[in-house]
Amino acid sequence: MQFADRLNNVETSAIRELFKLLGKPGIISFAGGFPDSAMFDVDGIREAVNAALAEEAGAALQYGATEGYNPLREQLAQFMTSKGAQGVAADNLIVTTGSQQGLDLLGKTLISPGDKVIVEGPTFLATIQCFRLYGAELISAPVDGDGVKVDELEKLIAEHRPKFVYLIPTFGNPSGAMLTQARRQKVLELAVKYQTLVVEDDPYGDLYFGEAPPPSLLNLSASVPGSRELLAHCGSLSKVLSPGLRVGWMIAPTELLAKATMCKQFSDAHTSTFAQATAAQYLRAGRMPATLAKVRAVYAERAQAMGDALRSDLGEAIEFVQPQGGLFVWARLTGAGGKVADGNVLAKRAIEKGVAFVPGSPFFCANPDHATLRLSFATADVAKIREGVARLAQAL
Numbered sequence: 001m002q003f004a005d006r007l008n009n010v011e012t013s014a015i016r017e018l019f020k021l022l023g024k025p026g027i028i029s030f031a032g033g034f035p036d037s038a039m040f041d042v043d044g045i046r047e048a049v050n051a052a053l054a055e056e057a058g059a060a061l062q063y064g065a066t067e068g069y070n071p072l073r074e075q076l077a078q079f080m081t082s083k084g085a086q087g088v089a090a091d092n093l094i095v096t097t098g099s100q101q102g103l104d105l106l107g108k109t110l111i112s113p114g115d116k117v118i119v120e121g122p123t124f125l126a127t128i129q130c131f132r133l134y135g136a137e138l139i140s141a142p143v144d145g146d147g148v149k150v151d152e153l154e155k156l157i158a159e160h161r162p163k164f165v166y167l168i169p170t171f172g173n174p175s176g177a178m179l180t181q182a183r184r185q186k187v188l189e190l191a192v193k194y195q196t197l198v199v200e201d202d203p204y205g206d207l208y209f210g211e212a213p214p215p216s217l218l219n220l221s222a223s224v225p226g227s228r229e230l231l232a233h234c235g236s237l238s239k240v241l242s243p244g245l246r247v248g249w250m251i252a253p254t255e256l257l258a259k260a261t262m263c264k265q266f267s268d269a270h271t272s273t274f275a276q277a278t279a280a281q282y283l284r285a286g287r288m289p290a291t292l293a294k295v296r297a298v299y300a301e302r303a304q305a306m307g308d309a310l311r312s313d314l315g316e317a318i319e320f321v322q323p324q325g326g327l328f329v330w331a332r333l334t335g336a337g338g339k340v341a342d343g344n345v346l347a348k349r350a351i352e353k354g355v356a357f358v359p360g361s362p363f364f365c366a367n368p369d370h371a372t373l374r375l376s377f378a379t380a381d382v383a384k385i386r387e388g389v390a391r392l393a394q395a396l
């Protein structure tokens with residue numbers, strides 16, 4: 001069959017192949033990017049579904065506006081405001097089918113073949129694939145434990161004049177890094193200085209373990225004149241409430257939201273009204289603070305357990321920054337003591353020992369660091385995490 005030329009720019013990810021092996025009995029998986037399904041607030045969602053059907057069945061089961069179901073847009077605007085965003089009203093956001101659709105709509109509305117887009121090295125794999133599908137030439141900006149290196153970022157912006165810069169500033173996937181406040185400030189200043197759109201992808205910002213992270217780019221934009229008009233922010237209920245709901249949102253300048261809405265119309269007409277009404281009821285019932293407190297506590301314990309186990313079982317053979325939120329430990333094999341220093345090699349050996357993780361190299365759009373790995377601590381309990389890390393040490 002003859003497929004569209006744009007498919008030549010992408011390939012199915014190496015990670016998918018690995019996922020096929022996960023079905024093996026007894027495997028402990030640190031591989032997924034999923035939240036733990038045991039943590040879903042099933043009672044709260046059931047109540048929200050019942051309320052949606054009792055109070056607004058006509059709207060919840062009917063076609064709806066492409067921009068989103070207004071009661072949910074209102075709730076999301078309030079949610080964002082409660083987290084410190086200024087000047088965010090229902091009209092300033094559209095509801096998307098997961099934040100993944102927000103990224104796709106940004107690709108669709110902004111990228112012409114050959115356009116340059118700067119992303120972090122490493123960054124979210126599906127973003128790499130999605131932007132490439134639209135023909136983007138991706139430029140990789142280096143990161144360290146504090147997120148993207150802003151001086152390098154400025155050089156790349158000045159040199160390449162990208163269509164936009166895509167960042168996951170808070171507990172990135174896969175890097176787990178948290179961009180410092182000073183760097184966030186600088187990113188917004190760069191947006192204004194070079195008149196470059198910045199995309200903030202923020203599905204993990206609420207999953208912090210100790211102190212709250214620095215304000216999002218969205219929140220900070222209120223204090224950097226001119227930056228709000230150059231910022232798109234993608235949010236999601238996936239990691240804190242349920243990815244199956246497929247409820248995300250995008251806050252962006254009016255003109256961009258209008259174009260994204262037009263493209264969404266041709267794509268899925270609107271995000272499931274049933275899911276939107278459910279999410280709106282859930283938020284209105286005021287359950288979110290307790291849900292967030294619960295997931296933060298559970299993931300914090302697991303992150304600590306994984307960090308401790310890696311330090312004690314793998315010692316100098318691995319280096320990583322202890323994550324302060326999110327779902328991932330991003331680590332690097334040092335090769336110390338002649339041990340394996342390639343994430344792909346270790347991933348295969350690890351499966352044989354009964355533990356799975358994702359090698360880091362596919363997360364780079366250029367110059368992959370083959371020594372890296374992404375380990376998710378989200379879905380295994382503390383005992384399994386310890387056992388899984390012990391198996392990893394054997395594999396090493």
Ligand code: PMP
Pocket residue numbers: 033097098099100101124168172173201203235236237238243247248
């Ligand atoms: N952005 C990042 C960085 C992610 O890790 C994910 C999910 N893995 C998404 C976006 C998409 O999430 P969703 O579509 O479920 O909101």
